[in-house]
Amino acid sequence: MGNKTEINAKGKEKAEALLNVEDLSLSFIQYTSGLRQTELKVISNLSIQANRGEILAVVGSSGSGKSLLTHAILGILPSNAKLDGKIEYDGQVLTQKDKEDLRGKEIALVPQSVTYLDPLMKVSNQVIGAVEKGKEDLMKKLQREIFQQYNLKPEVERMYPHELSGGMARRVLVSTAVMSPAKLIIVDEPTPGLDEKTLNETLSYLKDMANKGSAVMLITHDIEAALKISDKIAVFYAGTVLEVANVEDFKNDGENLRHPYTQALWNALPQNKFQAIEGHQPMQDEVVDGCVFYERCYKKNELCSKGIPQIKKINGGVVRCNNVS
Amino acid sequence: MSNKKKIAGFIGKKILRLISLLLVVSFVSFMLVQYSPIDPVRAYLGEMAVSAEHKEKLEEYWGVNTPPQEKFLNWAGSLLKGDFGVSLIYRMPVIDVIKERFKASLALMASSWLISGILGFILGVVAGMNKGTLLDRVIKTYCYVLAATPTFWLALVLLMIFSVYLGWFPIGLSVPIGVMAENVTFFDRLEHLILPALTLSVLGVAQIAMFTREKLIEVMSSDYVLFAKARGEKGLDLVLRHGIRNVALPAITLQFLSFSELFGGTVLVEQVFSYQGIGLATVSAGLKSDVPLLLGIVLISTVFVFVGNMIADIIYQFIDPRIKQQESTT
Numbered sequence: 001m002g003n004k005t006e007i008n009a010k011g012k013e014k015a016e017a018l019l020n021v022e023d024l025s026l027s028f029i030q031y032t033s034g035l036r037q038t039e040l041k042v043i044s045n046l047s048i049q050a051n052r053g054e055i056l057a058v059v060g061s062s063g064s065g066k067s068l069l070t071h072a073i074l075g076i077l078p079s080n081a082k083l084d085g086k087i088e089y090d091g092q093v094l095t096q097k098d099k100e101d102l103r104g105k106e107i108a109l110v111p112q113s114v115t116y117l118d119p120l121m122k123v124s125n126q127v128i129g130a131v132e133k134g135k136e137d138l139m140k141k142l143q144r145e146i147f148q149q150y151n152l153k154p155e156v157e158r159m160y161p162h163e164l165s166g167g168m169a170r171r172v173l174v175s176t177a178v179m180s181p182a183k184l185i186i187v188d189e190p191t192p193g194l195d196e197k198t199l200n201e202t203l204s205y206l207k208d209m210a211n212k213g214s215a216v217m218l219i220t221h222d223i224e225a226a227l228k229i230s231d232k233i234a235v236f237y238a239g240t241v242l243e244v245a246n247v248e249d250f251k252n253d254g255e256n257l258r259h260p261y262t263q264a265l266w267n268a269l270p271q272n273k274f275q276a277i278e279g280h281q282p283m284q285d286e287v288v289d290g291c292v293f294y295e296r297c298y299k300k301n302e303l304c305s306k307g308i309p310q311i312k313k314i315n316g317g318v319v320r321c322n323n324v325s
Numbered sequence: 326m327s328n329k330k331k332i333a334g335f336i337g338k339k340i341l342r343l344i345s346l347l348l349v350v351s352f353v354s355f356m357l358v359q360y361s362p363i364d365p366v367r368a369y370l371g372e373m374a375v376s377a378e379h380k381e382k383l384e385e386y387w388g389v390n391t392p393p394q395e396k397f398l399n400w401a402g403s404l405l406k407g408d409f410g411v412s413l414i415y416r417m418p419v420i421d422v423i424k425e426r427f428k429a430s431l432a433l434m435a436s437s438w439l440i441s442g443i444l445g446f447i448l449g450v451v452a453g454m455n456k457g458t459l460l461d462r463v464i465k466t467y468c469y470v471l472a473a474t475p476t477f478w479l480a481l482v483l484l485m486i487f488s489v490y491l492g493w494f495p496i497g498l499s500v501p502i503g504v505m506a507e508n509v510t511f512f513d514r515l516e517h518l519i520l521p522a523l524t525l526s527v528l529g530v531a532q533i534a535m536f537t538r539e540k541l542i543e544v545m546s547s548d549y550v551l552f553a554k555a556r557g558e559k560g561l562d563l564v565l566r567h568g569i570r571n572v573a574l575p576a577i578t579l580q581f582l583s584f585s586e587l588f589g590g591t592v593l594v595e596q597v598f599s600y601q602g603i604g605l606a607t608v609s610a611g612l613k614s615d616v617p618l619l620l621g622i623v624l625i626s627t628v629f630v631f632v633g634n635m636i637a638d639i640i641y642q643f644i645d646p647r648i649k650q651q652e653s654t655t
Contacts, residue, residue, distance in 0.1 A: 074555045104557025116552035117645060130558045158647045175471060176556065182557050 017049035017088075018215040019073070019184050022289045024085035025064070026239075039082070042068055042285055043239040045308065046085070047318075050184065050215040055206060055228035057218045059265070060236025061281060066219045067112075069236075070186045074109060075099030089184070104129070108182035112189035114169040117161040124157035127176050133187070146175045150205070167198040174205050185209055186217045191225045211265050223265060227278055232317075235262045236291040238282050244318040258319035291322070299323045332643060338633050347627060353621045359393045363614040398516060400620075406583060411616035412552045414609060419621040427625065430595070430602030432514070434587050436522045441529030442580045449537025450572070454564055455612065464534065471531035476590050477540055480524045480597035488522055494520045525590050532583065537576050544571045578640050584633025588626050 026043035043065045043112050050056045060066050065158055073087055077094050087094045091103060102111075117126050127146075128139045147156065150171040156164070164172060170190065177185050190202050207229045210216045220226050226233055234244045243259040250257065253273075254266040266275040279296040282288050290305040291297070297304065301323065309322045366383045373385075384390065391399075409419035421654065452464040488496045496519055541564075543549060550567050558566065588604075595604035603622065609619040 075552055076554050100559065102559075103555050109552065109555040111548070111552050111555075113548075115548045118549045118553070118567050118570065120574075120645075121567070127558050129553075130562055162647050180556070 001070055005099055018052050018090055019048075019050040019217070020088040021048045021069070022047060022074070022086050022088070023047055024069075024072065024083070024087065026068055026077070026084075027082045029080045029082060029172070033049065038285075040199075041239065043072070046240050047311065048234050048241055048244070050217050052183070052215050052229075053210055054231040055210045055216040055218055055229055057220060057230035057233045058236055059220060059223050059226050061221055061279060064236040065239040065282070066236055067188060068187055068219075070109060070217070070219060071097070073186065074103050074107060076103075105179055106182055107184045107186065108177040108180045110173050110177045110185065110187040110190060112192075114161050114164060114173070116173070117169075119161055121160070122157065122265050123159050123161065123164065123172055125171060126161075127179055129179065142179060144176070146178050148176055152283075166193055167195075167201070170194065170198060170202050171205075174202065178205075182214065184215045184217070186219065188219045189221070190218070191220055191222045199225060200228075208239070224269065235265065237261055238288070239284070240292060240320070241318075242293060242320050246316055249315075249317065256315070258314055258317055258324050259293075259321050260297050260299050262325075264296075291320075329444050331416055332639070335639070335642065336635075339638070342632050343628070344516040346605075346631065347509070347624060351620070351624060352405070354396065354620055355397050355400065356393070358616050358620065359396070359559065363616060369613065378437070398586050404425075404624075408591075412618040412619070413615045414613050415615075419617050422618060423603065423621055423625055425516055426601065426603040426606045429600070430591055430604060432518055433522055433525065433595070433600065433602060434591055437525035437529060438583075438587055439579070440522070440526040442533055444526065445530040445533030446537050446573075446576055449534040449576070449649050450541055450569065452534065453538040453541030453545065453572075454561075454568075456538075461538075464538070468531040468544050473533075474528065476524065476528055476593040477597050479528060480594050483520055483524055484597060517598075517600065521600050522592045524597075525587070528590060529583065529587070532586075533576060534582055536579055537572055540572045540575055541568050547571075574640065578637045581633045581637035583639065585630045588629060 019321065024043060024046040024134075025041065027041040028041045030038050030040055032038050046065075048056070048058070048069075056068050066079075072083055075094075077083065083210070087099075089098070089106065092098070094102070099107075114268075117123070124147075125138075128136075128143050131139050134143070143157075144154075145202050147154070151177070152168065152171055156172070162167070167292055174187075174190075177187075187206060190206070191199055192255060194202060203225060206216050206218060210229075210231075218226060219231060223233075227247060230247055232244055232246055232248070235242050243257070244264045245257055245262060248256075250266055254263040255267060257263045264277045267275050269278070277296055279321050282292060282295070288294070290307060291300070294300050294304050297323075309320050311318055311320050312324065314324060366380060380473050400410070407420070409423075411417065412419050412422050415422050448468075452461045455461045484496065488494050545564070545568060548565065553563055553567055591602065592604035592607055594600070595602045596608055599605065603625075606618065607622050607626075609615065610622060
């Protein structure tokens with residue numbers, strides 16, 4: 001209350017970020033034996049920002065909570081999910097109702113595979129989506145333009161999802177987001193199963209969206225692809241963000257990277273050291289008192305096993321580690 | 326196009342299958358009747374008393390002592406010529422009996438098939454959309470109760486309530502008593518049809534409703550519905566756009582596959598309401614040892630059920646775009 005000027009200053013800084021996720025925790029309520037309820041925590045104390053005109057890559061192995069984060073932002077979590085923390089869009093805290101109003105209009109999702117298309121509906125109808133009466137012709141025209149731009153032949157319009165090839169499917173999925181006037185575009189795992197050419201093509205579409213002023217959030221486990229186009233990389237591990245680094249930090253032996261896990265990720269790449277580290281990500285039902293990376297960390301000390309490390313801003317990035325300065 | 330050719334080939338194959346099915350069914354049912362304690366002479370005579378000499382002549386006429394193989398061949402031979410023989414209880418050609426009775430039953434079966442299909446589908450969609458709510462539980466309970474209800478019992482209950490106590494509908498038969506056939510109006514027929522059709526419909530609802538409910542819940546938790554939600558679609562529009570589209574085809578297929586249960590239900594319902602249809606004729610033919618009629622009905626009902634299954638197959642193979650695609654690539 002007292003420190004108004006500071007709040008204002010903070011508010012201004014936030015307005016930069018189109019999406020601001022702060023201290024987000026997500027858990028699922030499950031019934032174990034009989035009627036005993038347990039809470040399974042899948043995301044904890046996660047903070048992340050996506051800026052207009054930038055691509056933020058969210059990188060992490062499977063099970064780190066990447067997809068669930070997108071579902072949380074879009075408000076499409078299953079009913080047994082419990083969400084804490086706040087999600088701000090354009091400076092405004094989102095309620096479930098806001099999310100329902102914004103999705104499809106302000107926030108768009110590019111899903112990861114063709115199974116996200118209705119198998120019994122023709123592709124063009126799905127790209128256009130549910131339209132208000134009177135706007136059909138306009139949307140149809142827009143869809144044709146986008147298809148042309150993406151090199152999708154007119155006959156693709158009349159195809160069913162199962163008839164699309166991998167590359168075509170990717171382009172169709174991307175075009176669903178381009179159809180909408182969305183400012184925040186969340187792209188879920190766009191790269192698996194794509195050949196080099198289609199991969200680069202897809203990445204260029206994403207870059208294009210960012211260049212037009214949208215904030216793009218690229219969810220992926222393909223760090224190489226992410227590095228090609230992103231501005232910032234958020235590294236996910238066991239349901240939280242360990243580091244947000246700038247793309248320039250990923251070079252040489254990774255000495256500019258702040259977190260040991262990010263360094264390990266970088267050094268695991270074939271063109272770098274091609275070295276894997278021991279161990280695995282803690283399971284979701286494992287209770288970890290200290291740092292989630294404690295078990296596998298080479299820098300760990302006693303402090304790390306007690307309490308989650310605080311977030312520190314270092315060198316234009318963010319890190320959750322006790323041992324960096 | 327080639328699609329037409331494919332359908333023709335498909336139907337050709339199906340017809341071959343039907344022929345072989347009919348061969349087996351006719352042989353097996355003939356043999357079953359042959360080794361059952363049915364005496365055509367007794368059946369023909371009924372309660373009439375005749376001399377031993379007379380009886381012997383009749384036995385010879387009915388071929389009681391002819392070997393079974395020869396009997397079967399005789400019967401099958403006439404069948405091929407379109408001659409189903411003469412019904413012993415109705416004293417007219419079997420084919421005419423079946424035609425007349427089937428027409429009456431067709432009205433009953435078609436109306437209850439349609440009503441149960443539409444009503445069941447709607448109930449299933451409503452329950453699936455409101456999964457876990459009171460409404461869903463009410464519909465589910467209703468379906469479970471129905472599924473556990475014997476047809477004839479429900480028929481009796483409805484008959485007691487609506488015909489006996491309330492007197493809204495006639496007690497039985499398919500046309501009014503004591504009215505010349507040419508004077509029977511459409512409304513007379515309708516009045517006699519309502520209660521049996523209602524019984525059959527109400528019972529048929531359970532299966533299709535439960536199936537639709539399950540399927541809709543499955544569809545609504547699919548990736549593509551999640552994505553549609555992420556794009557701002559919601560509520561009834563979402564269900565109509567993606568739910569119904571993906572549930573309708575399997576539901577219609579199931580409804581066509583239920584022809585056999587429909588026929589079975591008709592037999593029981595007609596019995597309770599003394600509705601003069603094919604079901605009642607089946608029971609009479611069985612009880613009064615009318616072998617030609619019984620075998621005729623067996624064959625006709627085989628064709629009936631087969632046609633239902635075939636329509637289901639056609640829908641499955643030629644309307645669903647996914648299956649269509651697979652067919653053309655293999």
